[in-house]
Every structure is written in C-alpha cells, then in structure tokens.
Amino acid sequence: MFAVKDDVLITPKEGVLEGITRKIVLEIALELGVRTEIRKIQKSEFLNSDEIFISSSAGGIIPVVKIDEIVFANGICGQNTKKIRDVYWKWFKSTKHTTMIDYTWNSASE
DSSP, X not given: OEEEEXXXXXXXXXXXXXXXXXXXXXXXXXXXXXXXXXXXXXXXXXXXXXXXXXXXXXXXXXXXXEETTEESGGGSOOHHHHHHHHHHHHHHHOGGGSOOOOOOOOGGGO
C-alpha cells in the first residue's frame, strides 16, 4: 500500500506485507529520485493523498482511483504511479532483474 502526497511516496512502516514487490517499488523510487517515507500514516492523511496504489506479485503496480466517494488523481492512474509502474514492468521483462533457474534434468545424479 502506497500513497503519494506532494510528490512524496509514503508507505506504512508496520501493518503491511513487507514482500518482494514492495521492496522493488522502493528500489524503483530510489532510482527515479522520488522522495520516500516509510512511516506510520494516519487514515485521514492516507485519504488526503494525491495518488494511491497497491503492489502485488501477480498484478504489479495497481492504481487505486477511488475509495468510497474519494477520487484520487482525477480518477485515472496518477503520474507518479505511472512512472513507477512503467519501470516495474520494464524491470520485470529485463534479465538484469530476474533470476534464471536451470530446469535441465540430470538423470546421472539419481
């Protein structure tokens, strides 16, 4: 879970899965020079954000454009979220950011 307010990326310090995709988002933000804060965020501050997105291994970077009646980034993917999402998929497709696994079968080792 991520919020963007005044071009600062904010993610909660506690209460979220500190998984690989979250770590990748933080690495991308660092590469892009996006100021990042990992800290406690109040619900009211979160709902007052300019942009919100979530990350998942299966879906990548997923913009949240509406919570209840509150609309974020004019109801579309915000520019910061888009930049991070674009780099995420670029990295995803790059062999530089993947681990190759050799699945060759070696019957001699049996």
